[in-house]
Amino acid sequence: MTTSLDGKAGESKNCSCVGFLCSSLPDDMLVEILYRITDRKHLIRLKSVCKYWNNLISDVCVPKISDSSPFRGFIYHALRVSSRETYIDYIPCAMTPANAPEPHEFVKSYSSLLPFEPARGDFLDCCNGLLLFVEGSIPQYYVCNPVTKQCAAIPRDFTLENICTASLAFDPFKSPHYRVVCFDYSEPKPPQRSRVFSSETGSWTIQETAFGYGPKKSRLAKHCIYLDGVLYRQTASKQIDSKRLLCFDLNRGNSRAIELPEKERLAPNDYGCIGLLRRHLCYSDLLGTALHFWLLEDRCKNGRWTLIHNINVDYLGNHVHRLDRITIARFGEISALRPFALHPTSEVIFFGTRGAMLSYHPEDRRVELIYRTKKDRQIMKGQISVFPYTPCLVNLKDFGQLDCSLSQP
Amino acid sequence: MSSSTDSPTLTTETTQLSPQPDTETAQPTKKITLKSSDNQIFEVEEAVAMEFATVKSFFEDSPSSTDTVPLPNVTAKPLSQVIEFCKEQIKFKANPDEAQKKKYHSEDLLDVLNQAVADRIENKSVEYVRGFFGIDNDFTAEEEAALRQEHAWAYEGVDED
Numbered sequence: 001m002t003t004s005l006d007g008k009a010g011e012s013k014n015c016s017c018v019g020f021l022c023s024s025l026p027d028d029m030l031v032e033i034l035y036r037i038t039d040r041k042h043l044i045r046l047k048s049v050c051k052y053w054n055n056l057i058s059d060v061c062v063p064k065i066s067d068s069s070p071f072r073g074f075i076y077h078a079l080r081v082s083s084r085e086t087y088i089d090y091i092p093c094a095m096t097p098a099n100a101p102e103p104h105e106f107v108k109s110y111s112s113l114l115p116f117e118p119a120r121g122d123f124l125d126c127c128n129g130l131l132l133f134v135e136g137s138i139p140q141y142y143v144c145n146p147v148t149k150q151c152a153a154i155p156r157d158f159t160l161e162n163i164c165t166a167s168l169a170f171d172p173f174k175s176p177h178y179r180v181v182c183f184d185y186s187e188p189k190p191p192q193r194s195r196v197f198s199s200e201t202g203s204w205t206i207q208e209t210a211f212g213y214g215p216k217k218s219r220l221a222k223h224c225i226y227l228d229g230v231l232y233r234q235t236a237s238k239q240i241d242s243k244r245l246l247c248f249d250l251n252r253g254n255s256r257a258i259e260l261p262e263k264e265r266l267a268p269n270d271y272g273c274i275g276l277l278r279r280h281l282c283y284s285d286l287l288g289t290a291l292h293f294w295l296l297e298d299r300c301k302n303g304r305w306t307l308i309h310n311i312n313v314d315y316l317g318n319h320v321h322r323l324d325r326i327t328i329a330r331f332g333e334i335s336a337l338r339p340f341a342l343h344p345t346s347e348v349i350f351f352g353t354r355g356a357m358l359s360y361h362p363e364d365r366r367v368e369l370i371y372r373t374k375k376d377r378q379i380m381k382g383q384i385s386v387f388p389y390t391p392c393l394v395n396l397k398d399f400g401q402l403d404c405s406l407s408q409p
Numbered sequence: 410m411s412s413s414t415d416s417p418t419l420t421t422e423t424t425q426l427s428p429q430p431d432t433e434t435a436q437p438t439k440k441i442t443l444k445s446s447d448n449q450i451f452e453v454e455e456a457v458a459m460e461f462a463t464v465k466s467f468f469e470d471s472p473s474s475t476d477t478v479p480l481p482n483v484t485a486k487p488l489s490q491v492i493e494f495c496k497e498q499i500k501f502k503a504n505p506d507e508a509q510k511k512k513y514h515s516e517d518l519l520d521v522l523n524q525a526v527a528d529r530i531e532n533k534s535v536e537y538v539r540g541f542f543g544i545d546n547d548f549t550a551e552e553e554a555a556l557r558q559e560h561a562w563a564y565e566g567v568d569e570d
Contacts, residue, residue: 025542029523036527044563048535048553050544149562395559 027056034061040147040393058176062393066128066172071344073106074357075126075387077380078373086120086380090389091357091371106146113144113151127168127226129392130178134166141166141180141197145396152396154180154197157204167224169231169250172392175200179250181231183220196250202399209248209255220246223385225274227281230299234260234274234283245274245283261294261305262287273351273385275342282308284339284349289313291339293349293362309347309362313337340379340386350386354378357386442477443492449485450477453492460495494518 025033034057037043043061047054073092080087090104111118116135124141125132133142141154170178177200184193197204225232229251235244243263248255260266265287272285281296283305293309340357341350349360350370357370357379373379379386441458443451458464458478467478480488498518530538539546548556557564 029519032519032523033526033530036524037531039532041563041565042532044560045535046530046538047560048546048548048556049539049542050547052547053544054556147562148560149565 027060030056031060031064035064040065044393058395062176063173066392066394068345069129069390069392071388071390073389074341074350075107075123075131075389076340076385077120079354079378079380081376081378088118088120088123093370109149110144110146113146113149114142115151115153124166124222125168125224126387126389127170127178127224128172129390129394130168130170130396132166132168132180139166139182143168143178143180143199143396145392145394147391147393148395150396150398152199152398155202155204155399157195157197159195165220165222167226167231167233169224169226169229171226171228172394174228176394181224181248181250194248199397199399202397207248207250207253207255209246221271221274221385223274223387225276225281227276227279227299232274232281234271258296258299258303260285261307262292270338271385273339273341275388276344277342277347278345282342284342284351286313286337286339291337291349291351291360293342309349311349311360311362311365338381340381341388344388344390350388352379354381443488444477444479445483445485445488446481447484449488451485451488451492456499457492457495460498461491491518494521 034043034046034053037046043057043065047057071093073090075088075090078087078089079085087103088107090106092104092106110131114133116122118133118135122133122135123131124134129145129147131144131146133144134140135142138156138158140156142151143154144151166180166182168178169181177198179199180197182195182197184195192209194207194209195204196207221234223233229249231248231250233246233248235246243260243266244257245260246255246257260272260283266272266285270286272283275282275284277295281299282294283296284291284293286292287310290310290312292307293311294305295308297304297306336353337351338353339349339351342348343350343359347362349362350357351360352358352370354373355378356372359368359370360366361368439455440452441455441464443453443458443461443464445451459468461480463480464478468474483491530541533541538544546553
């Protein structure tokens, strides 16, 4: 009565049908399954299943997740007006209750990873989930991942005296390795130099840039954007000519400048906001009475800015009455609005004044209040910018005890 | 939201693909008998059965066969669900109405299965997952301990299993 095929099935154990199917799953399906595990910690624990899974999770699942990771919030520089004291704080993307402890729990959690108490100036950058800090006169750099609760001390380069303006170049979608890029201002004329630490090689290299980025730190925005091997950084100064976007190609070791869109009409002494939208470089700035939003096309060659959206400040003026009076009072003048940051995966522009952060959704022209500062507090803006934070699952290599580490596969 | 309002219609070209399972008036369609590993018999229309790669290749090998097709890798319960899914899928293929398209695209069979497997291993111990997938642990105790230490953050607040 039973066919031979049935007999075969009967031999195997309970639930074997699923097991049979799963043990012969192609990689892409296994990745699809693992990708759907909502508890990311659990996914990381499943690296212990076998060596194959360990590699598959590190090499395929984590980059895939990194690319679609939800955007969490902003790290920003805050000012206590009465005491002129500055500090680092965090705004979660979802609105927090007004009585949230200060600084935010998130700041406390990453600060506890560092071997020192970070002051405002010690925080340098936040790039795709990793944070960069500096300490001391011969700079000691630290890279933290708040998700994995790791802090890596970057080996010191003793020629790096007094250079503490640095950025992170990290893209977990492309590579689990990161680079720390330090800009050297000691040489006022071009070629100027930058020093690059690679977590892959564990060593520093020097890169020269073909043009000068000026003798003063103050002309460069603190915040860089990293995309496909290139670090983008904006300059601003009273001279209109210097409203540019500097591009440092870390792989090829060259650099160039891209003119910002409509640079003659941009506020000469102020900074716009650069950001990424679905792996395109974008720029947002106030032009006259409208907040503009451009996308850079053909960025590898000539670069061409395409205007995607503009929001008239008058529209905002009409709109904000829906928010409460206190908010409007804190806005100060509408003309004080600046773009703060761009949403990495959707077309949302975050902007505001010293007293409030709002989001604009061009799709349906919706304006939402993200955050309102407490009395006596301000969001610092301009050269010091607001850093979007998106968590990443990438483990950091420990350079201090490289020899003791058995585990790097 | 208020997209196409046209009611889906079956055209003559597509009748062969969509055997309208709810009406008995159409010409009799060929039925195929499938048997699950727990010996349950399922009689389905040919078009539905041909959605199964296994069944398709069975008939490609012996086109004139009228035998029952044994499916030793699947028990009755999931098989009945998959059959239902295939019926819906065929209906959809015949009427790729925009509104429906959205619904069915998100419910691709593979998606459903992947999600089902992911749900089965969500919050299960590493040992359970190894058993579930029939995987042997090829780590030494030292390697496994090192891996755990390296990812200590992922084990925070987790009871030992």
